[in-house]
Amino acid sequence: MTVKLDFEECLKDSPRFRAAIEEVEGGVSELETRLEKLVKQCHSMLEAGRVYCQNSKNFVNGLRELGHHCSNDSTMGECLDKFSRKLSIILDAQGEFIETTQKTVKTKLQSFVKEDVKRFKDVRKEFEKSSESLEAALNRNAQAPRGKQHEVEEASNSLLNARRAFRKEALDYVLEINVIESKKKTEILMAMLSLMDAQAQLFQQGHQALTELEEYRKRLSEEHTQLVLNSAREKRDMEQRHAAIKKKDVTYDDSIMDFNADASSGIAMEGYLYKRASNAFKTWSRRWFSIQKNQLVYQKKFKEQPTVVVEDLRLCTVKPCSEQDRRFCFEVVSPSKSCLLQADSEQQQQGWISAVQNSIASAFQDRREDTLSPRERCSSVSTGSGGVCGEQENAGCQALGEVQGIPGNGHCCDCGEPGPDWASINLGITLCITCSGIHRSLGVHFSKVRSLTLDSWEPELIKLMCELGNAAINRIYEARIDEITIKKPHPSSPRQDKESWIRSKYVEKKFINKLPETGRGPPLRRSSARRNRATTQDRQGARPVIKPKPNRATLPRLTGLSQSDLVKNYSSSSYKDEEEEDDLSGLHPGALLYRSAALQHFPVMADAIAHGADVNWVNIAEESKTPLIQAATVNSLAACEFLLQNGANVNQADINGRGPLHHATILGHTGLVCLFLKRGADYNAKDNSDKDPITIAVDSANADIVTLLRIAKMNKEMREMDGGFAQSGDETYHDIFRDFSHMASNNPEKLKRRSTDIKIP
Template sequence: MTVKLDFEECLKDSPRFRAEIEMVQTDVSELETRLEKLVKQCHAMLEAGRVYCQTSKSFVNGLRELGHQCSGEKTMEECLDKCSKKLSIILVAQEEVIETTQKTVKTKLQNFVKEDVRRFKDVRKEFERGSECLEGALVRNAQALRGKPHEVEEASNALLNARRTFRSEALDYVLEINVIEAKKKTDILMAMLSLMEAQAQLFQHGHQSLSEMDEYRLKLNEEHTQFVLNSAREKRDMEQRHAAIKKKDVSYDDSIMDFKPDAPNGIAMEGYLYKRASNAFKTWSRRWFSIQKNQLVYQKKFKEQPTVVVEDLRLCTVKPSADNERRFLFEVVSPSKSCMLQADSERQQQAWISAVQNSIASAFQEHREDTHSPRQRCNSVSASSLIGGGGGGGEQESKVCKALEEVQAIVGNKQCCDCGEPGPDWASINLGITLCIVCSGIHRSLGVHFSKVRSLTLDSWEPELIKLMCELGNLVINRIYEARIDEITIKKPHPTSPRGDKESWIRSKYVDKKFIQKLPETGRPALQRRNRALTQERNTQRPPLKPKPNRATLPRLPGLSPSPTDLVQKNNTHKEVEEEEEEDLSGLHPGALLYRSAALQNFPVMADALAHGANVNWVNVTEESSTPLIQAVSANALAAGEFLLQNGANVNQADSNGRGPLHHATILGHTGLVCLFLKRGADYNARDKTQKDPISIAVDTANADIVTLLRIAKMNKEMREMDGAFGQSGDETYQDIFRDFSHMASNNPEKLKRRSADPKSYPA
């Protein structure tokens, strides 16, 4: 330690000592001022450094986001990614330097000012106080008179004490001066040394990180040079093409895109057209139209969801229009609406008309080539019979064609159900009626919750759906929905009536239900009489149904929880069936009426109940919370099950035992219903209260067909999940198997009554 002041000199309290004391005090005061200023400057530097680091991080994030944006340019993406990573590493090192400076420089210097300099000032005050006491004692000692020995002795003692105190405080002050002088050197030097080491590490780390990119920088520099040359060459070529095109006449009509039905993007034709709105103002708007996926659609902006003008081009016609003063008009007419469009020129008008016509022809050609369409299957069956082929599959397909003819041959089905036009080619599958093309378009506009429309000649038909259509018909449904037509002044439209009259009639009939027989407040004798009349009328069209077994006689699996109906004696079975056929339904509300008629397979009564607002998923709490669909299963009523499903029945709604329709169909061995429910999305993994799922139940009952269907459905679902969200709807082999089972259940149900001889051959 360097001695700033000598201890012996402080005992003398000489003028030299006092002068040195003043110099030290001046130095310490100036040091304090400079250190306080330096601490403030260090604080400002640290805050600016933190702001710099935060801003730099934002800049690095911007580089990273720009790299993601340039994902299509490999060179730019790689360059931005590498630069952002290296800069992030350097920023981390800079943050470490800031923290080191905070700890070593600012904190050290701040502590020196607050602690050491303050201690020095405190000792200095004690020294100055002792100096003043000594000065006073010396004055009093000098003023003591010789003749007053008492005062002389008192002054001498006070001087002795003051001198002793002063010298002790002077020694402490000199020690503090020497200590702060030495500490000033060590603390300031240590702070500066830590700062220089942190800065050195920062730049060494940054140099090392950037040196690792030397080869990449050289490579990037070469690529940049090549990019500059290529850019200059491309710019020169574009300027030449621009000058050459500018010399041509650019006032010609817009180019017409040729009709391309096999375009890779699926868009056969596209371009701008004016569309007349259907509102009262009949305003015209310019929209981007396109023909794709057998539809005519338009959109205002590219990212908007396209608006469908025509859902199926096979159902529309196109023709030029001269009914308006505007030029280049053509009209696209579909069963549900008519759309007026305008092109920019006659050439474009003809091109769009040709494109729509070609799309219609292409759509029909594709449909004829579809081997699953009914008409194509009929043709293939006829051809196979001519050449002497015709296996089991051909026999089933011919039955499908024959069944389609049978639907059209039902009494009343040869005329449209709503307007009476002869030869209807369309049908509403949930209502069970046939329709003309105009009325079918109106039905389609009602929504699928009111009417589900299909073509009798263009769409494929499942056998159970054909059976359903044969169970109802136009006369039966009209007797329900037009029961009060004689009491109302509204006239039913005829084939030549305007479309608006037909639409108003259909909405009043099926949506508002203005013409159905109103239910009385107590009892339903009128409804009961009408239901009996409907049933009798249906029976005149086809043979009467055989009595269906009561649920009390249905078999149950061993180990499954018993039902109260299992306790009914077998000798009462036929009596109950007969009573059920003659049961008085007049006191039932629509839900219960639908429930009872589902077990009886009484389709007119079921349709009547739905027309009067019956809940298709109504629950009978007195019979294990069973539903109408489960009642249809108990009677093995395939067509009734299809009818309920088409009208919104929940295929997975379980009863109080946790068993859904698929459980009951599996327990009872109704293979056709199992096939139907699986096609409609039934959950084959659902477990009842005994923890049995349909697969285990089928294994326990040794029903080989149902085991096969359930396992095929499970495999098919697993394959779809493996294909991902955009996978196909299923393997064609599985679809063929389900189709064969459907035909067999509808046409040859006796072939499905097969059981395995050994139940253990189908392990769970």
């Protein structure tokens, strides 16, 4: 213990002792003032800390509640949950720090002021009192008269007692001074050490809690960076779409949704309609109608229970109603009641009537097949009744096996999941159900999705799928995959990873070879050995050999020639017997598509489209012909189907006014005529010589093509007579076209025509 004052010195009561006492008393008084101020500040800090902790806990609870709200988003939910738990741990440590500070700092310092300093003051008062008594005794002793012995003795005894009491109080006071000086150090140091230990423990716990999240924070930071890039890209795309839409005419009515019986939501059609009430006032109310579960229902608000208008669509019929004063009305009639509805436009009226009719047909179909799975339905058809129709349906059901038999098609083109049973018909690839949903969301201008088991498949479509395949398409759309840091998803990857990959691959086309690399592979060769594929190979989906195309330099302009001359001019176009290279390197994508369509080289056609080729590109140097006309000229059913599925205009004519249907009719390609008619070709279009396809077919005495053209014309006339809401064709019409389609795909030799087969007058 440090000795502030000496005991011997206090007995002398010297001026030095008195000066030391004054110094000590001043220091204790200053210490008391500062400690009281510090205690008040500590109290304010602790109260503020408690308020901070409470507000912080409320904030953490808010984060936790937000995490529960965002639980459907795994990234957001996991982030908020982990961070709220760690912040809660840190806040608990802060609460412990506040309690420790309360006990070790505030309480001890406050106790030192209230107890030790108070005791020091009490001892000082006793010392000052004894000092004053000694001073008075000394004065009386000095003033005692020499002649009065009694007063002298009394003064001497009083002085002796006062000196004894003073020295005792002085010794106690010095002791108290030394004690408080020593205790001042220990109490303050102990309080500060306790405070620092509490601080160290607080930060250590916080550091430990955050260190446990270090790997997660790094991973989350990487995900955040990728999200920022994706967000910027999406923002740019949205701004571009926004700008493009603003340029369009927004006055048209597009509020109606296309009918989709296989919609994942179960809603085949929905939109606003006016409904006339059945009460005496016949009031009209605008309601949100939808077709779902083979029922017609409506609701006023989204959360309201839908009101059923028609319980079973199989028991109702629909017809336009022109008797009302209001426009665009139609009536849904069932055995129990009828419902009068009004659309906003004629387009919506026709759309709703067609949707109800399609729903009726779909309801009957579902009723027949609801007990069988897709594969069982295929099996039942294949083992059912024979005949052409049965064979055709069986061929459609076997699309799964034929398409999956192509190399690479046994796994999903984008994620590699085995056994895909969905396909993109314009890309020619197979997909799993997850990737097919993502492809469907891209829009039909990027990918047209169809089920290999649930949908019907035309033979030419199966033929097209067998010409391409996952391996060929991935060599185009993943040509630069090794140069890109993005990893290809696998079957177990999250949906958002697959969606990001598919958009990068097909929409942004990040992985294709950049121009001018397109078409700079080995030149395509025309071979003198023009081999035809065997029927068995055709059915197994074997790839065709690269066929030569006619030497277009030998094809004269056909305007004004007779029918026999037309066929002669087409058939007399010779091929070079010697092996000749057809160098496609450096061609514009449109020209590349044009040339490869004539050569029936499907991977090159797909590569040209991937690089932005206009599927309706016009070759001005060759009579303004298009790739579709080129494919029709060489009688390539699959090439024509590929171009049509990718948006080719079936009615675009060349400089002579002849469209693909004219060329197919002139050349006698019956299968192509059937295909073009099914895809909406205009059989009334006339060329520059004022001849339509029917006239050309009659002149050439091609009975098959004449039959197809006349049946198509008759079917359209019958539909127009029945009204604009009639079905798309009767069973006879569909059966005939189905027969020709299967024959063109599976037995093309039966439809093959040569110029020598035609009698020229």
